[in-house]
Amino acid sequence: MSDKTKIQWCDSTVNPIMGCHGCELFPKPAEVLKTIADAMNHAGADTTEKKIKAIYKQLIDDVFLHSENPNPGHTQKVTTSNIWHLRERFLDSVEKQHGKSVADEAKDAIRKSITCYAAILHLNKGANILDREGLRGNQVKPRQVKAGYAPVFEEITSFGGRAATIAGKKDLLGTYNKKTSWKHRLPRMIFVSDMGDALSRVADFPFLKADLMPAIQSEDGERHLWLWLTKCPSIMAKFAEEIGGFPPNVCAMTTLTGPDRTSLKRLADLKKVKASIKGLSIEPLWERIPPEQLDLEGIDWVILGGESGSGNLTRPFKLEWVDEMRRHCEKSGVAFFLKQLGAKPTRDGELIRLKDGHGGDWAEWDESLRVREFPQAFHDHRKDEMIKSSSPRPVEKKSKGKSIGSSITKEEEVEFRQQHKIVVKGVQAFWDLGQALSVIKSGKLWRAAGHKSWNAYCQSVAGMSRAHAHRLIGAASFMETFKTSPIGDVFPVNEAQVRPLLQLPDPEKQVSAWGTAVEQAGGDQPSAKEVKTVVFDILHPDGLPEKPRSRSEQRIQLFSRLKEATRKKRSWKQVEEMLDELEALL
Secondary structure, eight states: OBSSOOOTTOSEEEOSEEBOSOBTTBOOHHHHHHHHHHHHHHTTOOOOHHHHHHHHHHHHHHHHHHBSSOOTTOOSSOOHHHHHHTHHHHHHHHHHHHOHHHHHHHHHHHHHHOOOHHHHHHHHHSOBSSOGGGGGSSOBOOBOOOTTSOSSTTSOEEOTTHHHHHHTSOOOTTOOOGGGGGGTTOOOEEEEOSSBOTTSOGGGHHHIIIIIHHHHTSTTGGGSEEEEEESOHHHHHHHHHHTTSOOTTEEEEEEOOSSSHHHHHHHHHHTTSOOSEEEEEEOSOOSOOOGGGOOOTTOOEEEEEOOOSSGGGOOOEEHHHHHHHHHHHHHHTOEEEEEEOOSSEEETTEEOOOSSTTSOOGGGSOGGGOOBOOOHHHHHTTGGGGGGGGSOOOOOOOOSSSOSGGGOOHHHHHHHHHHHHHHHHHHTHHHHHHHHHHHHHHTTGGGGGTOSSHHHHIIIIIOSOHHHHHHHHHHHHHHHHHHTSSOOSSOOOSHHHHGGGGGSSSHHHHHHHHHHHHHHTTTSOOOHHHHHHHHHHHHOTTOOOOOOOOHHHHHHHHHHHHHHHHHTTOOHHHHHHHHHHHHHHO
16 A cells, blocks of 8 residues: 555555456466476477476475475465576576576566566565575575565455555645646545455455445545556456446556457456446557457546566567557547556667656657546546635645644534535636526526616626626636636636636637646646736737837937937937937927
């Protein structure tokens, strides 16, 4: 669990369950053994999976024979974790029997088989039947499990209370971070199961119902968006069915790595999940997925990324795939998010070298690649409260001792939320007022109250001039355009901010100008004066033409120049020219 994360498409992570039953990134032991056998035979050895398994079984038995009190997780059988932990001893055996070249191929096969980031962390921090000290002698001192991890990645382990803890974290709606500007002031987005798969087995349903779902649906949890990723969407569909469907703040997601049958079946299974938001994490993408094979109907979000962390065995990530996937998403009306280019991005077959080893720093990317979108449902979540984000962020004053926030009681928080709703309605009043006036004016509904004219209605009932009523109508029209625009993060809070924008005839330019004003205000609420300055610069890119001076002003200026010329003893020719100008003005 982490309050903060470097994962670009979320803010936090939580793992109510650690570990998983395996996938293409962390294969079953039989698949790893087959990969090793194929690699060794390709290098000239004559072996089989059965022979390799026998070698590993002997190594594992030998370790347990000399081990000091194995703890849970130290399993005396051939598992993917044990294949990894005993790889050095296995490779020594291979080198003695088949030579170094075969051993090198076997080593690469093991490394290429296990690419799951979460699994590798568990391999390094979970239980290990062979501690480093054991590599130097017969006596084995098993490594213990680091707190917070499953004993081994294959052993599904639940951790109660984590979800409730992360649900209670600070609300991020409306907050702005320049380094992650693509998050558009969205609520906190919590990635569920980045260190395992909480839906590896049906047996965990009771725990998830008792621990995770109450946290998601709690008053605190409903503030956030929960992005639940699984490689077992068929099990997710069963779970969603049992709970009557996921609440609207849950995005059901699954992983694809290519056009293989397993990936495409996951897509089909995800579509069966009862959830209002669904997403695909196509990362790492190992092979191009032809658009005709990727039916995005019913999908709201696609995250794409290249492979990293496998050293020289990392598979290339063709940027042509990015272009194609982005176009496919645009055509399908699906939000597209490019997470990272991986360690080996290529364009036209040429490797692109980046400073960021994961290729996740989009400052290094071409402008055309910088696309990080979120589903519209994310923007709509708590949209009625989004006006809050338009208010300038208060400056937090440092104080000694206990922080102000820590003294807030539950009753005060409830009272604040109730009063805040009234504040939000008040801020939005100019918008609603303009819409109402527009309807009354366009339909001449003022006649129903016995008024002789629109002007009479404005003055006698609404208590405003006709001009101000028209400004409010114009502001409401702008807000309707603004709601459907991609720059929907910071809302104007009064008519004065919108008024300068209406000088621009094109609605799209109005929205763009507002976005520029917000940007120049550092992502905060711009003042009406700041908006006016932006509009002025658009209308007058070269500035206003100089106002012609009157004849009297020109004469005064010439007299001043003559006086200065005589004082500095300028040439008579210059003085004559000034006198000629003066004569023309008399």
